Amino acid sequence: MASTEDDGDRLLRDYANGFMVSQVLFAACELGVFDLLAEAPGPLSAAEVAAGLGASARGTELLLEACVALRLLRLDTRGGRALYASTLLSRRHLVSSSPTSQHHMLLYLARTTYLCWGHLAQAVRDGKNQYMKAFGVPSEDVFAAIYRSDAERLLFMRGLQGVWRVHGQHVLAAFDLSPFPVVCDLGGCSGALAREYASLYPACRVTVFDIPEVVRTARTHFPVPEEEKERISFHEGDFFTDPLPEADLYVLARVLHDWSHEKCVQLLARVQQACRPGGALLVIESLLDADGRGPLTTQLYSLNMLVQTEGQERTPGQYRELLAAAGFTDVECRRTGRPYDAVLARK
Numbered sequence: 001m002a003s004t005e006d007d008g009d010r011l012l013r014d015y016a017n018g019f020m021v022s023q024v025l026f027a028a029c030e031l032g033v034f035d036l037l038a039e040a041p042g043p044l045s046a047a048e049v050a051a052g053l054g055a056s057a058r059g060t061e062l063l064l065e066a067c068v069a070l071r072l073l074r075l076d077t078r079g080g081r082a083l084y085a086s087t088l089l090s091r092r093h094l095v096s097s098s099p100t101s102q103h104h105m106l107l108y109l110a111r112t113t114y115l116c117w118g119h120l121a122q123a124v125r126d127g128k129n130q131y132m133k134a135f136g137v138p139s140e141d142v143f144a145a146i147y148r149s150d151a152e153r154l155l156f157m158r159g160l161q162g163v164w165r166v167h168g169q170h171v172l173a174a175f176d177l178s179p180f181p182v183v184c185d186l187g188g189c190s191g192a193l194a195r196e197y198a199s200l201y202p203a204c205r206v207t208v209f210d211i212p213e214v215v216r217t218a219r220t221h222f223p224v225p226e227e228e229k230e231r232i233s234f235h236e237g238d239f240f241t242d243p244l245p246e247a248d249l250y251v252l253a254r255v256l257h258d259w260s261h262e263k264c265v266q267l268l269a270r271v272q273q274a275c276r277p278g279g280a281l282l283v284i285e286s287l288l289d290a291d292g293r294g295p296l297t298t299q300l301y302s303l304n305m306l307v308q309t310e311g312q313e314r315t316p317g318q319y320r321e322l323l324a325a326a327g328f329t330d331v332e333c334r335r336t337g338r339p340y341d342a343v344l345a346r347k
């Protein structure tokens with residue numbers, strides 16, 4: 001009697017093969033498949049795509065077919081030939097020139113994050129990140145490891161900015177931040193979130209605070225448009241040791257998840273001291289459920305923090321505890337239904 005595969009077998013197979021799905025997406029980005037098809041005047045055959053990419057006909061056809069099965073591309077067989085075309089998803093988020101492109105984040109995941117995850121078991125044994133195993137670099141200073149070359153720093157900064165073009169305004173609208181006209185985005189990187197902030201709250205001014213090499217890279221590669229220069233500026237410094245610029249509202253977006261409990265307490269105490277009475281701090285992070293047992297994406301992000309940083313994702317209760325320990329009051333957590341959530345705390 002023929003027996004069908006049971007749910008457990010199917011689940012196990014899907015999990016075991018999950019990395020292959022990631023690699024299809026990464027390889028198609030790396031090779032420029034989505035850019036080529038978006039720029040073509042119409043759908044292309046596998047041979048035309050292979051010629052355009054300078055890749056093998058056999059490999060290209062297999063990759064294109066997998067992209068179609070994953071709904072990253074569309075197959076057009078109307079003329080009796082297999083032709084491949086972009087989808088709305090690929091035009092919006094995979095074409096490198098799209099304003100909402102995730103292309104650079106996917107390259108970062110492929111070239112860095114994936115290699116760190118290759119040492120997940122060791123990271124669990126050691127309880128620490130795996131830059132030494134993955135790249136042969138020490139990580140006592142975790143951002144020295146993350147920014148181990150100019151190219152790596154630029155790719156990290158390009159990768160990180162993509163998410164704010166898609167989700168930035170939603171997360172910044174979780175609270176009415178208009179009462180805070182002077183804003184300082186601590187660890188603000190390329191200034192991507194600052195730009196979304198300035199566009200959502202036209203009366204505000206935002207200072208992006210980050211370490212000197214990040215600010216220098218931002219000034220060179222992510223210049224603020226002339227018409228926004230009055231409202232968005234950069235400030236070099238170390239948020240653990242240097243004076244923080246004055247502001248009505250401080251923002252820490254995807255910063256606390258990089259650090260241990262002790263370093264979070266240290267950083268938050270500095271922010272609380274710098275904050276004016278009546279001022280506030282906005283923490284933007286992916287929140288775990290109250291019991292820490294979901295959502296799965298945030299649990300995976302937390303493991304990602306294990307392999308890449310000194311930190312972890314946290315529950316609303318854990319953020320409340322950290323913020324209260326630093327002297328903040330009236331802590332409110334709001335979920336956005338998107339990858340990142342918002343926590344507002346007042347002084």
Ligand SMILES: C[S@@+](CC[C@H](N)C(=O)[O-])C[C@H]1O[C@@H](n2cnc3c(N)ncnc32)[C@H](O)[C@@H]1O
Nearest residue numbers: 160187188189210211214237238239240253254
């Ligand atoms: C995970 S990134 C988040 C960047 C940005 N807030 C975002 O959400 O895209 C952490 C940021 O903290 C910055 N950073 C790390 N250590 C720092 C320090 N000691 N002083 C200032 N910025 C720091 C990094 O350069 C980086 O831009």
